[in-house]
Amino acid sequence: MLVVMSCIFARQPRRERFKVHQEFSEVQLQLAATVADFVSSEVLPNAGAWDEEHRFPIEQVRMMGEMGLFGIVFPEEYGGGAGDFTSFCLAVEELAKGDASIAITLSAGVGLGANPIYQFGGEEQRQRWLPQLCTGSALAAFGLTEPDAGSDAGATQSRAERTGSGWRISGSKAYITNSGTEMTKVITVTARTGQGISAFVIPAGAPGLTVEPAYRKLGWHASDTHGLTLDGVEVGEESLLGEEGRGFRQFLAILDDGRISVAALALGQAEACLRESLAYAKTRNAFGGPIGRFQAIAFKIADMETAIEAARALVYRAAGLKDHGAPFKKEAAVAKLFATEAAVAAAREAVQIFGGAGFIEESPVARYFRDSKILEIGEGTSEIQRMVIARSLGLPV
């Protein structure tokens, strides 16, 4: 017995030290306040119309570029702001309080678009693309998903073959964010080369690259999403991103970063649901008073607040670990899983609190309801997040 006890004690891992309270710096708070200002004057008044008209708000996205939001995390030598990932997540969260579509434009533009070029590009690639991407005069997309390869990205079928002077790429990509806007200048795609998968940087408008008509989506109407067809797209030697055959590992790393910012987006979305629900519960009357005095309604809102607090702690813990150079793969998956499911639940309950008005397109919560579902699917489905978490605990799923 004693032996077993000591064995258990010996096997307890040492408790990690980390700050319990997340304290944001002056710079981070001022950035969040600035983006919040931008959201109240530029996003909130227009988001309903963008949604209805399926319009990518290019003017506002350009303004975000001028504000340096696309460059926050990149070094100054590439036109970036040399800021941390936490700051970037704050910007995404604030945007999502106004509109999920414009928030994913930033999140994907940086996390999926510019980040691979920065992480794996050579000096020439970085110099060619990052300065325009950081200042928002250009937008980048990342094409990983294919009609027959989503969660199972290793099943990628697109192919790249060597030519005398570079590569010829053929295949098709599905659901690629930011791939067809007026300001899209570059798309990174993954394709099979020899044994492995590699990544290639393709300038928009390259001969053989067809951007298919925009999808009609359940939500995220103001975000730009297209399928891509690559029919013998010829690119130079320099367009290979990083090492040949390492593409699979590369995008797994990229997705870990992206998951934290998608979690921040989900957090902002849930906060928007809370804001609208709270205001409605205080002003909508039934049975002689505001509906917020019914416990059934008040408790839904209490649950929303609880989930938001928990999501916030998870998001900024994952971001903080990344900023401190600590491993964060599991924490990113945990934050993404929890925050996105919290956002979907918050949107569902917000519609319930709004009653019939919530089912009508004029109400913001109808849009939040449609916008939130994708959060549990994009950049790794909830099932995939659970798989990552379970694996990190040593389970062979």
Add this chain to the structure above:
Amino acid sequence: MKIAAFVKQIPDQAAPQALDPDSFRLVRSGKMIIDDSDSYGVEVSLQLAEKLGAEVVVVSMAPGQETSGVRTALAMGAASAIVVSDDQLAGADALLTARVLAQAVSRTGADLVVAATESTDGYTGTVPAQVAALLGWPALTFAKELEVDGSTVRIKRQTEDGFDEVEAELPAVVSVTAGSVVPRYPSFKGIMGAKSKPVELLSLADLGVAAEVGERVLGVRDAEARAAGEVFEDDGTAEERIVAFLDEIKVL
């Protein structure tokens, strides 16, 4: 050339506001931000400075060494700031405010002051003209456009039915109207850079200004609730009736 841009830091208008029951002054204990009116003045100053290769220095009087609103102006692109804070300034009236600001302007070496026409909270609209009088500089008020040509400052002065062109020789004080320009959002780099820009904190003694207040607010009453508007149902004559109504209240 140096341009002094006035920045009043005021309680966040989105948060609930309260008056102190004894002094009838605004309670200024919570979070303070740049007065929206002044973000126009700062933008006008920055645009002018960019054109002339000049430098913008922010001047503010605020309780408790408050700098958060000033930081916004620095993040927008101003080069430095002077903030005057002193316990003796609690309950300052517009004239004392103007004396403090005028003295602070003298220290900056600026030859152009840009203020807003009126603040959002106090709203007396008297400070810019008082500062001009104290400095002995001309006051050009209600500017919707501002340009400097050599040593001449020229404005378009907003009037009820258009604008007047007014000019004066520098040094001068200009007050700009809200909506004259679109204030830029501070960029992330601007926010990062603002951290290391110099902010000089001064007391009344540093400026050699005495805390004399000649004015006291004796009482404050709620404004009359707005009466319900008149609804014109369109039976084919609504247009005529609306025109007649607008004519009657003399807005046509």
